[in-house]
Amino acid sequence: MEEKNxxxxxxxxxxxxxxxxxxxxxxxxxxxxWGPKGFKVRTEKxxxxxxxxxxx
Numbered sequence: 001m002e003e004k005n006x007x008x009x010x011x012x013x014x015x016x017x018x019x020x021x022x023x024x025x026x027x028x029x030x031x032x033x034w035g036p037k038g039f040k041v042r043t044e045k046x047x048x049x050x051x052x053x054x055x056x
Contacts, residue, residue: 031056
């Protein structure tokens with residue numbers, strides 16, 4: 001029997017769903033919090049579709 005290793009990260013936010021969606025899907029917002037504290041990121045390409053691309 002093959003054993004699966006699973007890595008799970010759970011984040012809970014006290015915010016409306018519409019605001020969370022905006023923060024995850026608009027590069028100007030995503031760039032402010034993606035990655036560890038102090039990490040600078042620039043989103044080059046963000047395609048929200050099956051098989052899409054997130055290039056940062």
